[in-house]
Amino acid sequence: MRIMKRLVVFTGLEMNMNMKKRSLMPLVVAIYCVLVGAAFADPGAAFYDIQDQTCSEFAIFGQDPSVDSASVEFLSSNINAGFLIFDNFTGVTGTIQQVSWWGTTGYNSLEGMLPSNCLPSTFWIVFRSYDPGWPDFPGAIEAVYKVTASVEETGQIYSDYYQRKYKATINPPLNLSDGWISIVGNAEIEEECWFMWQDAGEGNSVVFETDGGYWNQTPYDHAFCLESVTDQPGACCYVSGITTNCTSAADQSECDQYPGGTFHPGATCDDDDSNDIADICEQMQEEGACCYLDGYETKCLVIDMEQCEEIYLGDFYYGETCADNNGNETADICEPPPVGGACCYMSGPYMMCTETEDEEECSQYSSSTFYPNETCYDDDGNEIADICEGGSQSGACCYWAGSTNMCVETQDEEECSQYSSSTFYPGETCYDDDGNEIADICEGGSQSGACCYWAGSTNMCVETQDEEECSQYSSSTFYPGETCYDDDGNEIADICEGGSQSGACCYWAGSTNMCVETQDEEECSQYSSSTFYPGETCYDDDGNEIADICEGGSQSGACCYWAGSTNMCVETQDEEECSQYSSSTFYPGETCYDDDGNEIADICEEPSIYDYLPGDANMAAGSWPPNVIGADVTYLVNYFRAIAAPCLVGGFYNSADANGDCSVIGADVTYLVQYFRGANELHFCPDYEPSWQSSGDLPAEAPDGWPNCE
Secondary structure (H helix, E strand, O other): OEEEEEEEEEEEEEEOOOOEEEEEEEEEEEEEEEEEEOEEOOOOOOOOOHHHOOOOOOEEEEEOEOOOOOEEEEEEOEHHHOOEEEEEEOOOOOOEEEEEEEEEEEEEEOOEEEEOOOOOOEEEEEEEEEOOOOOOOEEEEEEEEEEEOEEEEEEEEEOOEEEEEEEEEEEEEEOOOOEEEEEEEOOOOOOOOEEEEEEEOOOOOOEEEEOOOOEEEEOOOEOEEEEOOOOOOEEEEEEEOOEEEEEEEOOHHHHOOOOOOEEEEOOOOOOOOOOOOOHHHHHHHHEEEEEEEEOOEEEEEEEEHHHHHHOOOOEEEEOOOOOOOOOOOOOHHHOOOOOOEEEEEEEOOEEEEEEEOOHHHHOOOOOOEEEEOOOOOOOOOOOOOHHHOOOOOOEEEEEEEOOEEEEEEEOOHHHHOOOOOOEEEEOOOOOOOOOOOOOHHHOOOOOOEEEEEEEOOEEEEEEEOOHHHHOOOOOOEEEEOOOOOOOOOOOOOHHHOOOOOOEEEEEEEOOEEEEEEEOOHHHHOOOOOOEEEEOOOOOOOOOOOOOHHHOOOOOOEEEEEEEOOEEEEEEEOOHHHHOOOOOOEEEEOOOOOOOOOOOOOHHHOOOOEEOOOOOOOOHHHOOOOOOOOHHHHHHHHHHHOOOOOOOOOOOOOHHHOOEOOOOOOHHHHHHHHHHHOOOOOOEOOOOOEEOOOOHHHOOOOOOOOOOOOO
């Protein structure tokens, strides 16, 4: 027997149990997985036959346990384990009334998971639908049940781990044709009795593990049956006055004769704990209305307190119902009372609080949240009302990049603070309705700050009211919100240190003398054969289409030309001398150096074209035509986890370089997800120009040898 603690490092899609907000981040999840060999029990043991370990005749979907394999796997599935396991099901045509499953139990000791012969009976069963925006991915929660399961020994023992079959009725029944199921042991109560869900002998190998925020796909199908037992008699639970009663019933219709009757097919009215309440009916004593948030919508379910507070993170009202008497689509018990309270809102980067009469008055404040019956008391003295603390939310982040008013959407104010001179507006977006290239929320953003400028060779600083006042100084740069403080005492304002200044950058583009104004010499150096003139501009006073500062700029360089079919190179004094060669191109400031030794000057080589579609990270599959879909995100994540192999073309994984920075790192995953959200366009590394930049460029037939991965 081997007991393994499997550490899974993955990048998943963030999904709260009730609210969806997707992003990509790494996560480490500890999962106990027991891989054991098969061993059979004593034939004389009072267990039922191993061959009966299949779904019953009532099953409308099933995956039988893998009892015939040389080894089986049990994976821990508990509330205290910190994650849930979701397996999928499809094509269910009936009503799900009962669930059966197989597993074992273990003791989570300091030495790892050890066998345990305990018999847990309390479980959570969670159903999710498919996510319509992400095929083959769990979506919204459809139902959550806390159940008491019957337990049967199967007679099968795996290296001291006893296999057991569990069965529980779910109420109310569920109609869900395609979805996901998680079966979780209630380890909070049975700490030394962790449930371990057995793998199935068949399935589609599409299973997800989640800690409630991030998701990881695994190949382990699990053994479970979904059953419709309409024709099976059972127990009927109902309340009379303050007494919970139980009676046998043939079906739901017979149970409906009792006020508030709940039918449990296949169950009995046994009272094993002798508390005068049938075991199957005990849960009714604990139920009430649960008000919780699903996105921005308040919803209501009649469940018990533990289920409400731990699974739905909701507010529980014992003995109440979800009646909506005023027909406003919100349960009456969940509606906020029309009373005064605290109103939290953002004013610039500051979280503010004011006490208002009601939510309507609070709504007059931008990005506000109303808390009825609360006050703006600041008990910890941090100048933020206690009720408003922790109020982070995604929004628009306005900041200055030089003289440009920029906007980026961030998760919260802390992320926004990474940008210099930034202001965070929670709940807002960077939408530019008037098309002036400044986000509407950021418009009007002038502010005082530090103005750095050059006086001869001296780097000076003066504090001005705004950028316009700063522009009166030659070669100036304005830093909104900053000061001219000189902390290190070197007579240069800290904000102005670094001695760089904007100016004119003269460079050659072929035979054309070009000019661009750059922030400093370093930015200018990105242009070939460039010369930087600090404090100057690209003004063309004589109108000859050459910046005055760049005139007179002839220079020697490399002259590429063709001699028959041979690509030749000669170094000439200037473009005029180069023009004497037929079909020539002059590259000022360049040489005829042949670094790769292929007898063609590097400057004269033709750019290579490579067969790939930018963003098609899973092109190794070889499908034609290629496309860029959500599966490429999954493939790229698996590449970083060393599960999927890259498709190298020209020695580089170019199809995965979504942001075109000539490297394949985690940022490409984020960039690819943002592309699907419409936030950016795909790019490619300039050193590996693709044959097709978009799907519209693809030929009808695949090129020879596609995908030609190295």
